Amino acid sequence: MKYTKLGKRGPKVSTIGFGAWAIGGLNWGPTDDQVSIKALHAALDAGVTFIDTADVYGFGHSEDLIASVIKERGKGDVIIATKAGNDFYYADKETDEGYGAIQQNYKKEYLIEAAEKSLKRLGVETLDILQLHSPDLEKLERDEPWEALSILKEQGKIQHAGLSIQSFKESDQAHLLDKHSDLLDCIQVRYNLLERKAEKLLFPKALEHGIGVIVRIPMLFGLLSGKFNRKSIFEGDDHRQFNLDQDKLESYLSKMESMADLFERYPNWSPAQVALRFGISHPACHVSIPGGKTPEQVQENSAASDMPEILLKKR
Numbered sequence: 001m002k003y004t005k006l007g008k009r010g011p012k013v014s015t016i017g018f019g020a021w022a023i024g025g026l027n028w029g030p031t032d033d034q035v036s037i038k039a040l041h042a043a044l045d046a047g048v049t050f051i052d053t054a055d056v057y058g059f060g061h062s063e064d065l066i067a068s069v070i071k072e073r074g075k076g077d078v079i080i081a082t083k084a085g086n087d088f089y090y091a092d093k094e095t096d097e098g099y100g101a102i103q104q105n106y107k108k109e110y111l112i113e114a115a116e117k118s119l120k121r122l123g124v125e126t127l128d129i130l131q132l133h134s135p136d137l138e139k140l141e142r143d144e145p146w147e148a149l150s151i152l153k154e155q156g157k158i159q160h161a162g163l164s165i166q167s168f169k170e171s172d173q174a175h176l177l178d179k180h181s182d183l184l185d186c187i188q189v190r191y192n193l194l195e196r197k198a199e200k201l202l203f204p205k206a207l208e209h210g211i212g213v214i215v216r217i218p219m220l221f222g223l224l225s226g227k228f229n230r231k232s233i234f235e236g237d238d239h240r241q242f243n244l245d246q247d248k249l250e251s252y253l254s255k256m257e258s259m260a261d262l263f264e265r266y267p268n269w270s271p272a273q274v275a276l277r278f279g280i281s282h283p284a285c286h287v288s289i290p291g292g293k294t295p296e297q298v299q300e301n302s303a304a305s306d307m308p309e310i311l312l313k314k315r
Helices: 033-045 061-073 108-122 144-154 175-179 202-209 246-257 260-264 271-279 295-306
Strands: 003-005 012-014 050-052 079-084 127-133 158-164 186-190 212-216
Touching (some): 033 061, 061 079, 079 108, 144 158, 158 212, 260 271, 271 295
Parallel strands (some): 050 079
Antiparallel strands (some): 003 012
16 A cells, blocks of 8 residues: 555545545445444555545444444544535435435535534534535635634644535636635545546645545446446336436446547556556546445455556646
C-alpha cells in the first residue's frame, strides 16, 4: 500500500481507501453486518487508512459499523471522512426506501447538529473530515453551509472541511474552489475510466489551490470490474436499477469494450485494479474509495495501490 498527503493541508492517507456506502445496508442489495465488519478489518489489515462514509448511509448504520471496528482495534492513523446535508432524521425508514423522504438541508444549524450526531455515532472527539454531501449549486451559493464548516473547525469538532461535488456538475461547481480555497481542504468527485469530465476544469483548480481530491465511483458502481453484462439485472433496493439501467448499461459496456487494449496491457491485474489505479494516476487525485462488501473484494481493491501508473490521453 502506498500513501500520500491529501492535498496541501490534508492528512496522510492510503491511495486506496474504503467506500462505506454499501455496508450501510441500504441501496446496494443484501448485506450481512458480520461480513461487512470482516471487510473493514481486511481493509485495515491491507494498509488502508482512509474510510469514507456519510451519516445517511444506512441511516447511520455505516458509521455505527465503522465505530465498532475502530473501538475494537483502535483508531491509530485511520482517517474517517463522513458527510452531512441529506436530512434523513425525519424520514420513515420503513417507507422511505432510502431516498423518498430525505431532503437536502444545508442550513447552518442543521449541519452543526448533524456533525455532532456523527461524532457520537463514530465515538470520536473530532471528525477528521466533514464533507458537504453533493448539494445543489443553489444551496452552495448561500453562506450558511460554509459558515457551518468554519464554525465546526473553530470549535475543533472537525479537522478538515470538504465538498462532495454533485455528479455531472464538475464544471458547474468548479468555481467554488476559487471562492472557498481558504476553507476547503478536499473535494470528492465522480471520476473513472469512462467519466472524465473533472479533468477539464475541476482538477486544474484543485491543483492550483492545493485542495485534496477523493475519487468516488472509481469502478462505476462495479461495472468496470468486468463482472456485468447486458443481461445484468439489479433487484430490491439496489440503486443500480436506475444508475445502471438497460440504456446506461448498454452505453457504458460499449465504451468499456472499446478500451479492451488497455486492460490487455495489464494481464496480471484484474479489470477492477486497472480501473482503480487509473483513478489515482491523475496528479490531482490522492485517494480512490471503492466500495467493498466482502474481505475478498477489499483485498483485490487494496492491491491496486501498488500497480504501475496508468495514463490515458487528455480529453
